[in-house]
Amino acid sequence: MTYKADHGDLKVGKLKEMDKEIKKVKQWLHLEGHTTDGVFYSRFSDGGINITKLEDQILAMRTRRILSLRVSGDPTTNTLVRKDASKREVERAWKALTGSLPRSSVDKLNIQEISSRSIKEREFSKWAKQDWQxxxxxxxxxxxxxxxxxxxxxxxxxxxxxxxxxxxxxxxxxxxxxxxxxxxxxxxxxxxxxxxxxxxxxxxxxxxxxxxxxxxxxxxxxxxxxxxxxxxxxxxxxxxxxxxxxxxxxxxxxxxxxxxxxxxxxxxxxxxxxxxxxxxxxxxxxxxxxxxxxxxxxxxxxxxxxxxxxxxxxxxxxxxxxxxxxxxxxxxxxxxxxxxxxxxxxxxxxxxxxxxxxxxxx
Structure with missing residues (x-):
């Protein structure tokens, strides 16, 4: 499913709809509607049930691929990627995934900061900061x-x-x-x-x-x-x-x-x-x-x-x-x-x- 969503260029709106359907797991598990999303998106080893948040994971996959191609050794690939995905688009994606704009130039970003693990760890951190849950x-x-x-x-x-x-x-x-x-x-x-x-x-x-x-x-x-x-x-x-x-x-x-x-x-x-x-x-x-x-x-x-x-x-x-x-x-x-x-x-x-x-x- 993630492969099709990624390479099929599924739009953010559609990914949000799919995430909304996936989050019906709250109803299936008879959990309170206000149950934190952190318990769903966090890794098993952090105390969650390791569900994928498609909106973030697909955006991260696309962004990691773009960043890798931007610094590839092939000049033609570099030119095409920079033309197809502007620096501003990459910065917007980075902010959506990490909560802040890049602290360095786009071509020097560490893609591990938007790895699947890092995304799930940020979801866990949000959960851990909640006053009650x-x-x-x-x-x-x-x-x-x-x-x-x-x-x-x-x-x-x-x-x-x-x-x-x-x-x-x-x-x-x-x-x-x-x-x-x-x-x-x-x-x-x-x-x-x-x-x-x-x-x-x-x-x-x-x-x-x-x-x-x-x-x-x-x-x-x-x-x-x-x-x-x-x-x-x-x-x-x-x-x-x-x-x-x-x-x-x-x-x-x-x-x-x-x-x-x-x-x-x-x-x-x-x-x-x-x-x-x-x-x-x-x-x-x-x-x-x-x-x-x-x-x-x-x-x-x-x-x-x-x-x-x-x-x-x-x-x-x-x-x-x-x-x-x-x-x-x-x-x-x-x-x-x-x-x-x-x-x-x-x-x-x-x-x-x-x-x-x-x-x-x-």
């Missing part, structure tokens, strides 16, 4: 682990309705919200009446859905099994007493050959790029005072490490979690990525189940 989206850029479920929903065990819910969770359009203006008007949660009815509140804070929030426990159980499979002894929620007499219960304590790993898991809404890092640090600071209690358990213990293990409620994977997985499993980078993707999906799928429970509870 773009909140926290920047952290999903170029993250195949956190976005692994987007390219093939059935392969990852998502039904159609669950895939739709996952998109709504990612774009923060669940539950349906009045998005007039920069700050949406949020009513009180219809279940607990104690917080705004947002996807963050529903998936992480609603008191009435506390029993449905099993993501944390599922991740703990996964890490417990993973540790046992790799030769670690493991105990869930041991009671530890610090030197000051305070009590702590980390989610997991693993030990093997003189090394102890104290782990505390958290699932939280990714509101910006620092959310998970801050949570990991908080967990380490919380359980650091209990290292002495672990050393006192056994004189053969030589090293105690404290780990915060945060995972995003929308599936964001904290890359520093890889260090702990490597410590537990000694697997290759590819093996670690496979485990990370499973844990990322555990968190996201747990959020989907919570949203289903919210719908049923209304």
């Amino acid at each position: 773009g909140k926290g989206i920047a952290c999903f850029r170029s993250d195949p682990v956190s976005n692994t479920w987007l390219a093939n929903r059935s392969k990852h065990g998502l039904s159609e309705s669950e895939f739709i819910l996952a998109l709504k969770i990612r774009t923060r359009t669940f539950p349906p919200t009045n998005l007039q203006g920069k700050k949406p008007s949020l009513p009180l949660c219809r279940l607990c009446k104690s917080g705004p009815e947002s996807v963050g509140h529903i998936t992480c804070a609603c008191k009435n859905l506390k029993t449905n929030r099993r993501r944390h426990n599922n991740i703990c159980q996964f890490l417990f099994r993973l540790a046992k499979e790799n030769g670690w002894c493991a105990k869930s929620e041991p009671v530890l007493i610090s030197a000051e007499g305070k009590m702590g219960r980390p989610d997991l304590v693993l030990w093997r050959t003189g090394t102890v790993l104290m782990i505390d898991v958290a699932v939280c809404m990714e509101t910006d790029q620092g959310t998970l890092q801050a949570m990991a640090l908080h967990k380490v600071q919380k359980y650091q005072p209990f290292k002495g209690a672990v050393y006192r358990l056994d004189p053969s213990i030589r090293k105690v490490q404290v780990w915060g293990f945060p995972v995003g409620a929308r599936g964001k994977w904290h890359h520093l979690n890889n260090d702990l997985l490597r410590e537990i499993t000694r697997k290759s980078a590819k093996g670690i990525m496979h485990i990370a993707a499973r844990l990322s999906k555990l968190a996201l799928f747990g959020s989907i189940k919570i949203c289903k429970a919210f719908i049923q509870g209304m």
Whole structure:
């Protein structure tokens, strides 16, 4: 289709009509009409569903071809191209694609700036700048682990309705919200009446859905099994007493050959790029005072490490979690990525189940 549209010299008006038809995918997916275009046009690895925007892609293909021919080694080709496509036309196309006029002469432009990838990255950047639907989206850029479920929903065990819910969770359009203006008007949660009815509140804070929030426990159980499979002894929620007499219960304590790993898991809404890092640090600071209690358990213990293990409620994977997985499993980078993707999906799928429970509870 793109070949015919390009070489058939399809006009911009017709391409816009075709894009309008393609965007009916919103209706097919039962998404809100105000759902950001960014989730459709962004790459899978950035958190979108990788739909082509024909108006931009065809214009970019034509412009790249013209720019390449303008600097070809054949004088006749140069002359014909410059006659057929003026400098002003190229500049207009460049501005339409990048948002600004060329910063250098037309013949010195870098065509990679209007590559398909660059165009999709600009769509993602627009999405990430949105006050509501773009909140926290920047952290999903170029993250195949956190976005692994987007390219093939059935392969990852998502039904159609669950895939739709996952998109709504990612774009923060669940539950349906009045998005007039920069700050949406949020009513009180219809279940607990104690917080705004947002996807963050529903998936992480609603008191009435506390029993449905099993993501944390599922991740703990996964890490417990993973540790046992790799030769670690493991105990869930041991009671530890610090030197000051305070009590702590980390989610997991693993030990093997003189090394102890104290782990505390958290699932939280990714509101910006620092959310998970801050949570990991908080967990380490919380359980650091209990290292002495672990050393006192056994004189053969030589090293105690404290780990915060945060995972995003929308599936964001904290890359520093890889260090702990490597410590537990000694697997290759590819093996670690496979485990990370499973844990990322555990968190996201747990959020989907919570949203289903919210719908049923209304």
